[in-house]
Amino acid sequence: MDNKYFKEILETKDLSIGYKEKRGDDLCLLSGLNLTIRRGELVCLLGPNGSGKSTLMRTIAGLQSPLKGRTLVEGIPIKERNFSEIARLLSIVLTERLQVGNLSVYHIVSLGRHPYTSWMGRLSDKDESMIRWALEQVGLWQYANKFINQLSDGERQRVMIAKALAQDTPLIMLDEPTAHLDLPNRVEIMHLLRSLAKETDKAILLSTHELDLALQAADIIWLMSKNNDLKIGAPEDLVLSGSIENTFKNKSFNFDRKSGNFIMNYQKKQKIQLIGNDVMGFWTRRALSREGYQVTSEETDNCSIYLIEDRMEWQIHKDGKVTSCASIQELLLRLNKYL
Amino acid sequence: MQNKTKIILFVSLFVLIAFFLVVDLILGSVSIPGEKIMAILMGEDVKASWNYIILNFRLPKALTAILVGAGLSVSGLMMQTLFRNPLAGPYVLGISSGASLGVALMVMASVLLPGVFGVVYSFLGSWALVVSAIAGASIIFIIIGMASIRISDSVSLLIIGIMFGSITGAVVNILQYFSDPEQLQSFIVWTFGSLSGVTWNEMRLMAPIVILGLLLSIALIKPMDALLLGENYARGVGISVNRTRIWVIISTALVAGTLTAFAGPIAFIGVAVPHMARAIFGTASHKVLLPAVVFIGAALMLVCDILSQVPGSQTTLPINSVTAIFGGPVVIWVIVRSRSVKASFS
Numbered sequence: 046m047d048n049k050y051f052k053e054i055l056e057t058k059d060l061s062i063g064y065k066e067k068r069g070d071d072l073c074l075l076s077g078l079n080l081t082i083r084r085g086e087l088v089c090l091l092g093p094n095g096s097g098k099s100t101l102m103r104t105i106a107g108l109q110s111p112l113k114g115r116t117l118v119e120g121i122p123i124k125e126r127n128f129s130e131i132a133r134l135l136s137i138v139l140t141e142r143l144q145v146g147n148l149s150v151y152h153i154v155s156l157g158r159h160p161y162t163s164w165m166g167r168l169s170d171k172d173e174s175m176i177r178w179a180l181e182q183v184g185l186w187q188y189a190n191k192f193i194n195q196l197s198d199g200e201r202q203r204v205m206i207a208k209a210l211a212q213d214t215p216l217i218m219l220d221e222p223t224a225h226l227d228l229p230n231r232v233e234i235m236h237l238l239r240s241l242a243k244e245t246d247k248a249i250l251l252s253t254h255e256l257d258l259a260l261q262a263a264d265i266i267w268l269m270s271k272n273n274d275l276k277i278g279a280p281e282d283l284v285l286s287g288s289i290e291n292t293f294k295n296k297s298f299n300f301d302r303k304s305g306n307f308i309m310n311y312q313k314k315q316k317i318q319l320i321g322n323d324v325m326g327f328w329t330r331r332a333l334s335r336e337g338y339q340v341t342s343e344e345t346d347n348c349s350i351y352l353i354e355d356r357m358e359w360q361i362h363k364d365g366k367v368t369s370c371a372s373i374q375e376l377l378l379r380l381n382k383y384l
Numbered sequence: 385m386q387n388k389t390k391i392i393l394f395v396s397l398f399v400l401i402a403f404f405l406v407v408d409l410i411l412g413s414v415s416i417p418g419e420k421i422m423a424i425l426m427g428e429d430v431k432a433s434w435n436y437i438i439l440n441f442r443l444p445k446a447l448t449a450i451l452v453g454a455g456l457s458v459s460g461l462m463m464q465t466l467f468r469n470p471l472a473g474p475y476v477l478g479i480s481s482g483a484s485l486g487v488a489l490m491v492m493a494s495v496l497l498p499g500v501f502g503v504v505y506s507f508l509g510s511w512a513l514v515v516s517a518i519a520g521a522s523i524i525f526i527i528i529g530m531a532s533i534r535i536s537d538s539v540s541l542l543i544i545g546i547m548f549g550s551i552t553g554a555v556v557n558i559l560q561y562f563s564d565p566e567q568l569q570s571f572i573v574w575t576f577g578s579l580s581g582v583t584w585n586e587m588r589l590m591a592p593i594v595i596l597g598l599l600l601s602i603a604l605i606k607p608m609d610a611l612l613l614g615e616n617y618a619r620g621v622g623i624s625v626n627r628t629r630i631w632v633i634i635s636t637a638l639v640a641g642t643l644t645a646f647a648g649p650i651a652f653i654g655v656a657v658p659h660m661a662r663a664i665f666g667t668a669s670h671k672v673l674l675p676a677v678v679f680i681g682a683a684l685m686l687v688c689d690i691l692s693q694v695p696g697s698q699t700t701l702p703i704n705s706v707t708a709i710f711g712g713p714v715v716i717w718v719i720v721r722s723r724s725v726k727a728s729f730s
Contacts, residue, residue, distance in 0.1 A: 132622030145612045147668045156610055160622040166606035
């Protein structure tokens, strides 16, 4: 640590982001931003496409100049620094896939030490131990001598996170780090980032589209909406206040505050009574609502469905007749015939 | 690949270069025994004509081959990394086209403006071609340099370089159309490339410039490695991409421009050798690739020079054709076997 210990790693002061136009007025996306990220915090920047997530990330990282205001990392203003000084304050992980294959994992992570090495790029003992530590943190030390093209997409992203760790900066910024990954890898990366923030006391800022993962992993969410507005809060606060619902409102789906999920809006068909609870009830209810039925627990004119949980059986009761089905697929087929 | 294997490879390449150098000195239209050559190199006075041939003809030619091979390969390597393009070479920026334009103007435009060029030609004498090539290359280089400050993405720069190549090529064509057969021939002979045109006098200018360019590229190893991750990651680890781009262009223009001026537009080596180095050493790290392309380029160019003399005959083939005819299949074989192009530019 340097002479001063900053509780806030990132601060923006009256920051305005957008694009400078050569003629006419500047295109301002957001203004008057006073954002902070504290030590050990994982912040997720959420928002629909076109809300200015990348512009905010680029501005904070110093790749784009702000229209007004400034960004401080550990009290140092980014704008007045050159690339190599910024590289000691913040490290970045990008969405783009690496275009080079025949470089070893170790070599790639060692590039994170560039801000600290001489013009020849010679690695000192300290550099080497940082690289090892970074690779151990992401669980890839045993892959150090492998080539990057021998790794899966999830492992490649972990290598880039190790590169950012090796860069030894108080702030790590990740631009949609889970964009190309499958579900298990997405969950793993988010989990890794959260524990890294807690264990290393770094500030981690990431932009993402993964609302459900962000709700589970983030300490703070920065929620951008299309009408030039940024809401900040703990994920749960933003859900309770309805901000998330409003931001992602759409004709074809809704955000359900109770479950934290998106629910697609289907056309409404008949009402159906469903008797039965628990896991089987939950999934049957989902299947029925996907088909457009309105599911209730009260009696209806149409039919009732009873769940026999110990036999995994579904019974359709209609006009005194009982039909049993062995799967949800069969149940839906029969209902289509009856109604 | 283990470090030990790499060291063995480098040592064997070095031995190969030494071997080819000796062979290159032995072979020629006048046969001089090998042990006599050693004596001549040690400074002994064996036979006046032999001494002259070895010291003033074959030795500068072999050194030129080494400088051309090493210099063009290093320029090609840097261009391929900067533009992230496996087809890039030292000439993608139009520098050799600029040099050709200069030479074409000098050789052929004397028809159009006999007075002016006649005076220039008589003034410069044997340096006329070199000076005109350097002037042509410098003009294109200055234009590209100004463009590279204004334009911040490398792909646009690549396209601009290729466009300049086409424009100057067209002007050269027009000049050819209007020129005498005699002048046309001396221009075409220049485009064949030649290693034997360099005397010690010219070597005094060529060698320091090429060596300066090579030293510059050593200083560029670190930023070039970062550029392998893409321009954004390179900025993220503190590399100024613009500054790196300008230095790469300066060093390439110096090396490729000078070599073209003295030895003609020798294509192929600059594109091919970096691929061979990647395939043989199996890495994209510039700390390994830079010395590797220097060694491989020098060795390959020496072999091409040996072959161009058609051992056992009096004929000499144009070096530009030899590099492509001999080197082409070698590179195809290396690429097919190792698939390293895909690994480097996926």
